[in-house]
Amino acid sequence: MAEEQEARVTVVLVDDHAMFRRGVRAELGDAVDVRAEAADVDEAVAAVIEHRPDVVLLDVHLPGGGGVEVMRKVALSTAFATGGQVPRYLALSVSDAAEDVIGTIRGGARGYVTKTITGPELVSAIQRVSGGDAVFSPRLAGFVLDAFAGTIDVAAVDEDLDRLTEREREVMRLIARGYAYKEVAKELFISIKTVETHMSSVLRKLQLSSRHELSRWASDRRLL
Numbered sequence: 001m002a003e004e005q006e007a008r009v010t011v012v013l014v015d016d017h018a019m020f021r022r023g024v025r026a027e028l029g030d031a032v033d034v035r036a037e038a039a040d041v042d043e044a045v046a047a048v049i050e051h052r053p054d055v056v057l058l059d060v061h062l063p064g065g066g067g068v069e070v071m072r073k074v075a076l077s078t079a080f081a082t083g084g085q086v087p088r089y090l091a092l093s094v095s096d097a098a099e100d101v102i103g104t105i106r107g108g109a110r111g112y113v114t115k116t117i118t119g120p121e122l123v124s125a126i127q128r129v130s131g132g133d134a135v136f137s138p139r140l141a142g143f144v145l146d147a148f149a150g151t152i153d154v155a156a157v158d159e160d161l162d163r164l165t166e167r168e169r170e171v172m173r174l175i176a177r178g179y180a181y182k183e184v185a186k187e188l189f190i191s192i193k194t195v196e197t198h199m200s201s202v203l204r205k206l207q208l209s210s211r212h213e214l215s216r217w218a219s220d221r222r223l224l
Helices: 002-007 018-028 041-051 067-076 098-107 119-130 140-149 154-161 166-176 181-188 192-206 211-220
Strands: 010-014 033-038 055-058 088-093 111-114
Touching: 010 018, 010 041, 018 033, 018 119, 033 041, 041 055, 041 067, 055 067, 055 119, 067 088, 067 098, 088 098, 088 119, 098 111, 111 119, 111 140, 166 181, 166 192, 166 211, 181 192, 192 211
Parallel strands: 010 033, 010 055, 055 088, 088 111
Antiparallel strands: none
16 A cells, blocks of 8 residues: 555645635545645746645646746756656646646646546646656647747737736636626636726726627637
């Protein structure tokens, strides 16, 4: 039994929602060894340096700079300069937008899956990434292929999205897909009033006047 436990993939779980982290832990069960959790960039970097996990299960949007910033700071740390295996990163995000997928892979992740994934599928993804495979939710692999083939102009997309905060981007994508304010609030664990505030800010920053225009704007940029 001890040998089986030693063989389990070690994981640091990074997400800013405590409820979601508890849910992931429950889904993973004893299939992997979750050594630590973190809710923001600084906590994540500290946990990775301390625990040296095989895999970091990483949310894309985090307080303090996001998942890409975690990978950048760990790579620059002196902790891994003296040897030891650098962890592999698997993004687990509510976002399936092209620019998030591409940016995260360019930042150093080995895979990207969405939060609709089942527990057994997530366990498999973690184990495969630990072994060196690249793992993507089915439709996301096309984004990566298109980006590196030059089909998607990522720079132009980034310029538009730079006007929005990370939370505004999340609200924008869900509203553009046709979610009601109540559904967005439930998905993101925020109040309906906060959704309304973010939506007003999104429309103002993007110089749009309605949900219909926002949906068309997002569709033209392949953000849905």
